[in-house]
Amino acid sequence: MVRRILVIDDEAGFTKLLKMNLEKTGQYEVRIENDSMKALNAAHEFLPDAVLLDIVMPGLDGGDVAAQMQAEPLLQHIPVIMMTALVSQEETSQDAVAQAGAMNILPKPVNLDVLLRCLEEVLSQQ
Amino acid sequence: MLWVSESKFRFLLVKNDQSQQTGVTTPVKRGDDAEFGQHSREVAYLEAVIDNLPVGLFAKDAADDYRFVLWNKKQEEITSIPRDQALGKNDTELFSPDSATYFRKVDELVLARKRKFEVSEEIVDTPESGEVWLHTIKVPIEDVEGQRTLIVGISEDITEQVHAREQLAALNDNLTEANQELQTTQLQLIQAEKMESVGRLAAGVAHEVKNPLALLLLGVEYLSGGIDPSDPNVEEILTEMREAVDRADKIIRGLVDFSSQRQLAMVPTQLSELVERSLLLVRHELKKDNVEVEKRFAEGLPDLKLDSAKFEQVLVNLLINAIHAMEDTLKPKLEIILASSKLQGLERDQGLRTADHLRNGDEVILLTIKDNGGGISTENLQKVFDPFFTTKATGVGTGLGLSVVRKIVELHNGAIEVENRLLGGVQITITLKVPKSESEQVDTKEGMQAQSSQVLLNKIKE
Incomplete structure (x- = not known):
């Protein structure tokens, strides 16, 4: 079964x-959605099985997008994996991830094997 | 007591008077007593005049091995050699061998050229006063038959002036040294402030490098599965990878250039390129705070002589300040404007701190950075350039940022002005002079050469 992934x-x-x-x-x-302001729309239209979400973006950042999804009954169940190129511990702490409602956080550069395993894991929990 | 032999004195008077007819020219005892009485009074009078001259006066007989035949009182004072010791002797017997040789050379030159010779500065070793500096003029005086020549000299003691000048030169050297030390310290301060900026930028720059790295890794993953020649993605991936390498390289190079420590190196630079590079360094901050950047760069602006690393420090500092100032702004917007202008209505108290370097009518480039943040209170506006002034919490900034910015702008002979915008936010204007055209520079160079030729001529004359 082909799974639908939304990358923001x-x-x-x-x-x-x-x-x-x-x-x-x-x-x-x-x-793909490169404009975080349109992320929620894209999620509504596409209704993905999982979302890969960047943290630092102009407009809405990853935390904002995740929070918006949390507030939408149709979207709140969708697992979110965050990806970030941030380096400081503070910025990428699991607290921040929990706050954003995401289950996982992957550092950039993203190792593809790790990403695939992570995706399989979150999707299997659906 | 007569202090020149009569025959020598007569010889002097004959030449000076240019006439053999007058009684004055005949100092030898001859004729009636009345006539001689009149004559001796004149001699005594002349003697008094010569002795009271405020300059040293001497004469040497070239035909008699340059022995002194005249030596006035002032000359005694200057040389501390009494007249009775000097008369009938030559330089070799009175002065050090070096001085004597030198005096003889000048005398021979005067004799050969048959005209006045001026030595602006010469040094003579005297038995009592040690080294004495003299300004001397020597003239040849021939007797009517042209057989004998006296070298007559006037010497002025300029030892005090020379010493004063030497002291002034030493003071000047000290001042130059102190100034150099100050400049070194300033450069160190600039560097210290820069390293702090590097620290602030590091996380952002790392983020900017990690993104292309992430792309590269995905490209490698895709291609390592084996390349299918018919796969249209391959070419696209390779192009993206190449661009990612360029991007990472540009950012890292920017940071390395920015942090490098050099002396000021002014090279012709396009200011717009520096602005772009600085924007790249703060791209992460701009993105994080969602700042809109509007650039309005006039076309065809001339190059400016800038130290690009130091000037980039100015720009990064101002950009970061502006971004921080807009943290509470709903729609933060940065406007960066580059325009050329002719300087007008320049007043010293308008905040143009280096008005000495900028004059009305100068062709300048104006760099304006506008933010729409909270602005600066009138009270703080006076202090923004003061070292250690900061509105940030303790530990957040050193408070050196803007004082160093101003120092760097001044090192570029420019001016910086900070003001509040009418509708909120801050406007910073940097004024930089456009270097004069090549031809004008050549003119100046020629002018300088002409000037140094004049100096050289003076030296030869001396």
């Missing part, structure tokens, strides 16, 4: 390659 990240090149990699496995269908 303003880094266009990165999301493009992420999509290619995930779709190459044949297990995922990926939609």
Whole structure:
């Protein structure tokens, strides 16, 4: 069964390659949203099985997007994996992740194997 | 007592009077007593005049091995050699061998050229006063037959002036040294402040580098599964990877340039390029705080002579300040404007701190950075450039930022002005002079060469 993944990240090149990699496995269908302001709309339209969410974005940041999703009955059950290039402990602490309602956080550069395992894990818990 | 032999004195008077007809020219005892009485009074009078001259006066007979035939009172004072010891002797017998050789050379030159010779500064060793500096003029005086020549000299003691000048030069050296030390300290201060900025920027820069790295890793993952020649993604991935490497390289290079420590190195630079580079360094902060950046750069602006690393420090500092000032702004917006202008209505108290370097009519480039943050209170506006002034919490900033910014702008002979905008926020304007055109620079150089030729000529004359 092909799972639907929504990637919300303003880094266009990165999301493009992420999509290619995930779709190459044949297990995922990926939609990209580079504008975090449109993230909620995209989630409503696409109704993904999981969301990959960047933290530092112009407009709404990852925490804002996750909080908005939490507030939407239709979206609050969707697991969120956060990805970030932030380096400080403080910024990427699990507290911040919990606050944002995300289950996992992956540091950038993202190791594809780790990401795939993480996705399988959160999807299996559905 | 007569202090020159009569025949020598007569010889002097003959030449000076240019006439053999007058009685004055005949000092030898001859004719009636009345005539001689008149004559001796004149001699005595002349003798008094010569002795009371405020300059040393001497004469040497070139035909008699340059022995002294005249030596006035002032000359005694200057050289501390009494007249009775000097008369009938030459320089070799009176002065050190070096001085004597030098005096003889000048005398021979005067004799050969048959005209006045001026030595602005010469040094003579005297038995009592030690080294004495003299300003001396020597003239050749021939007798009517052109057989004998006297070298007559006037010497002025300029020892005090020379010493004063030397003291002044030493003071000047000390001042130059102190100034250099001050400049070194300033550069150290600038560097210290810069390293603090580097620390502040490091996390942001790391973030900016990690993003291209993340892309690269995904590219590697994709391609390592084996490359299918018919896969259209491959080319796209490679292009993205190349761009990611460029981007990471640019950011890291920017940080390295920014943190480098050098002396001031002014090179022709496009200010707009520096602004772009600085924006890249603070890109993370801009993105994090969702700051809109509006750039309005006039086209075809001339290069400015800038130290790019130091000036980038100015820009990064101002940009970070502006971003921090807009933390509570709903829609933070930064406007950066580059325009050329002719300086007008310049007043010293308008905040142009280095007005000495900028003049009305100068062609300048104006860099304006506007934010729409909370602005600065009137009270604090006076203090923003003071060292250690900060509105940030203890430990957040050193308070050196803007004072160092101003120092760097001043090192570029520019001016910086901070003011509140009417509708909120702060406007910072940096005024930088456009260097004069190549041709004008050449003119100046030629002017300087002409000036140094004049100096050289003076030296030769001396």
